[in-house]
Amino acid sequence: MASAFGHFGRRSIQFTGFRRILHYDPCNVVQRSTSEIRSFHLNRNVDASIPVAMPALSPTMTEGTIVKWHKKEGDPISPGDMLCDIQTDKAVITFDIEEEGILAKILKAENSKNVKIGSMIAVMVEEGEDWQNAEIPESSESSSEASTTSEPSSAPSAGEPTARIRMSPAARKMMEEYNISSPQTVPATGPHGMVNKGDVLKYIQTQHLTKIDLRKAAQVPPSPQKSTPTTPSTPTSSPVTRVPPSITVSPEGGYQDIETTNMRRVIAKRLTESKTMIPHSYVSIECKVDAAMKLRKKFIASGTKISMNDIIVKAAGYSLQRVQKVNSHWSGDSVQIQPTVDISVAVATDSGLITPIVRNAAELSLSQISSTTKALAVKARDGKLQPQEFQGGSFTISNLGMFGIGEFSAIINPPQTAVLAVGTSVLKPSAEGKPCSFLTVKMSYDSRAIDETEASQFLEKFQQVMENPSLLMV
Numbered sequence: 001m002a003s004a005f006g007h008f009g010r011r012s013i014q015f016t017g018f019r020r021i022l023h024y025d026p027c028n029v030v031q032r033s034t035s036e037i038r039s040f041h042l043n044r045n046v047d048a049s050i051p052v053a054m055p056a057l058s059p060t061m062t063e064g065t066i067v068k069w070h071k072k073e074g075d076p077i078s079p080g081d082m083l084c085d086i087q088t089d090k091a092v093i094t095f096d097i098e099e100e101g102i103l104a105k106i107l108k109a110e111n112s113k114n115v116k117i118g119s120m121i122a123v124m125v126e127e128g129e130d131w132q133n134a135e136i137p138e139s140s141e142s143s144s145e146a147s148t149t150s151e152p153s154s155a156p157s158a159g160e161p162t163a164r165i166r167m168s169p170a171a172r173k174m175m176e177e178y179n180i181s182s183p184q185t186v187p188a189t190g191p192h193g194m195v196n197k198g199d200v201l202k203y204i205q206t207q208h209l210t211k212i213d214l215r216k217a218a219q220v221p222p223s224p225q226k227s228t229p230t231t232p233s234t235p236t237s238s239p240v241t242r243v244p245p246s247i248t249v250s251p252e253g254g255y256q257d258i259e260t261t262n263m264r265r266v267i268a269k270r271l272t273e274s275k276t277m278i279p280h281s282y283v284s285i286e287c288k289v290d291a292a293m294k295l296r297k298k299f300i301a302s303g304t305k306i307s308m309n310d311i312i313v314k315a316a317g318y319s320l321q322r323v324q325k326v327n328s329h330w331s332g333d334s335v336q337i338q339p340t341v342d343i344s345v346a347v348a349t350d351s352g353l354i355t356p357i358v359r360n361a362a363e364l365s366l367s368q369i370s371s372t373t374k375a376l377a378v379k380a381r382d383g384k385l386q387p388q389e390f391q392g393g394s395f396t397i398s399n400l401g402m403f404g405i406g407e408f409s410a411i412i413n414p415p416q417t418a419v420l421a422v423g424t425s426v427l428k429p430s431a432e433g434k435p436c437s438f439l440t441v442k443m444s445y446d447s448r449a450i451d452e453t454e455a456s457q458f459l460e461k462f463q464q465v466m467e468n469p470s471l472l473m474v
Contacts, residue, residue: 049104049134052083052122054115055095058387060266061088066112066121070094071103074131077124084121089266090354090390092383101126104134114262174200178209263352274411278330282409283452284442285459287466289425293437295469299366306370309345309399312422312441313369314472317341317362319461320395325450326458327394329415335449344393344413345373347380354380355413357393366472397422407440417449418458439466 054064065087071077079098086095105123108115115121125134171186174197180186186203188195203209260268292311299306320327320341329336341362344355356376358369379385398410401424410421421442430436441462445455465471 049137050099050101050124050126051120051137052097052099052124054108054117054119054121055086056117057086057088057093057095058090058391060090060270061117063114063116063262064088065262066108066110066115067092068110069106073103073106075103076127077101077103087262087351087383089262090387091380091385093387099124102129102131104131105136107136171195171197171200174204177211178204179212180204180209261351263349263354267352270414271411274414278412278414279447280409280412280444281447281450281452281455282442282444283455283459284407284440285463287439287441287463288430289437289439289466292466292469293425304367304370306366307373308401308425309397309422310366310370310373311466311469311472312399312420313343313345313358313361313373313397314364314366315462315465315469316343316395316397316420317364318465318472319458321362322461323454323458325454326418326445328417328449329394330417330446330449331415335417338394340394342392342394344390344396344416345376346396346398346410347377349381349383351383354385354390355393355396356380356385356390396420401425401439407442409442410444412444412446417446418455419444420462 057064067085067087069084070082071084077083077097078100081097083095083097083103085092101124103122104125106121107123108119108121112121120136123134123136125131175183175186178200180200180203183195186195186199189199289308292308296306296308296311320343324337325335327338327341329338340360343358343361345358346353346355356373356379358364358372358376361369364372376385376389379389393413394416396410396413396416396419398419399422400408401422403424405423406426407423408421410419412419421444423440423442425437425439427435427437441459443455443459
């Protein structure tokens with residue numbers, strides 16, 4: 001059984017592992033899986049602190065955003081308590097902790113963005129210890145986010161060491177807002193010389209500083225700090241005040257720079273990798289969907305609401321069972337045929353596109369598919385999907401028919417080998433001259449894993465079942 005060790009003193013305390021949490025160790029970060037319960041020991045002195053690190057809540061997660069803290073400093077923590085909500089690259093997931101103790105310090109406030117996995121986000125102490133005087137472990141790399149190496153306002157003389165100033169996130173933000181460029185000028189009262197928010201507030205009051213407009217500060221040189229007039233001085237090497245990265249307006253007002261979310265950054269990275277690394281090939285087919293539309297009306301008349309997309313998901317599941325090569329993953333130099341048909345359905349959210357999964361879609365009824373997709377779509381838009389609900393699909397469907405798009409090409413979602421792009425139905429004459437509704441679908445497929453014949457066979461089966469939906473009822 002794996003263990004992590006940190007040497008802080010003589011006393012040995014045992015803690016149980018908590019689900020999907022990175023246990024912090026000064027020399028190593030060890031990830032615990034959801035199903036495993038492990039233990040580790042911290043040899044530490046009484047009053048020593050227990051670091052809590054940013055966990056990895058999805059395989060592709062490299063950083064996250066603290067959305068909300070469910071506990072505040074000084075609150076007792078019991079196993080199973082919700083500690084905080086974290087925005088990953090896919091969804092907002094609650095961080096449940098299985099430790100017991102007192103939350104002593106919150107190092108990453110709400111809305112702290114781009115917090116790297118393994119970075120320290122909080123500090124706990126054992127029950128009964130003095131949480132107000134808990135120390136932040138200096139040996140942790142995660143404290144670097146709460147620490148800042150600041151440059152002096154003027155260039156240091158030869159041989160003079162550059163001071164290393166530690167400050168809390170709240171103190172750092174306030175210093176930027178009041179254009180305090182030299183942290184050394186603020187007397188620090190926090191542990192190990194850390195500058196906290198109270199120190200900055202006291203400095204602001206004694207120096208009679210006024211808050212500045214950060215947007216204007218980015219466009220013009222910073223004005224003097226004090227509100228009282230001062231004699232102009234020559235420019236120094238003080239760093240320019242940074243602008244919050246959310247929205248930057250151009251001086252001419254012609255455009256806005258909007259910071260991307262974690263999800264959109266991951267989407268951009270994965271789509272770029274997909275288009276550059278995967279040899280995309282395309283094949284499309286037209287399906288007459290009058291019978292499918294009649295089937296949908298029959299369900300609605302009987303009190304069961306289903307959509308055309310539900311029929312498309314079922315038809316795709318039917319076809320994947322019969323052309324299994326399309327229901328696969330590309331892994332290194334091999335194709336892995338997936339044992340079940342798990343269809344990812346693209347859902348648009350404010351943060352970006354996410355693909356919750358309809359598990360074992362080929363075995364579900366149309367009403368089951370309908371209820372499943374509706375529930376997943378609501379959770380996706382609310383940011384409440386759990387990792388198992390959007391990770392591990394074997395095939396993807398992207399439907400833009402509701403926007404009136406006739407036909408489009410979708411990008412493969414690796415490690416999957418194919419994605420089906422669905423457009424809107426169009427009324428036009430059939431071969432017999434009768435007006436019929438036709439739907440065009442285009443499949444993008446990985447030509448390393450699927451050849452033209454297999455792609456064509458899949459679409460042939462899909463067309464067959466869309467034009468004869470009674471096959472879905474068998």
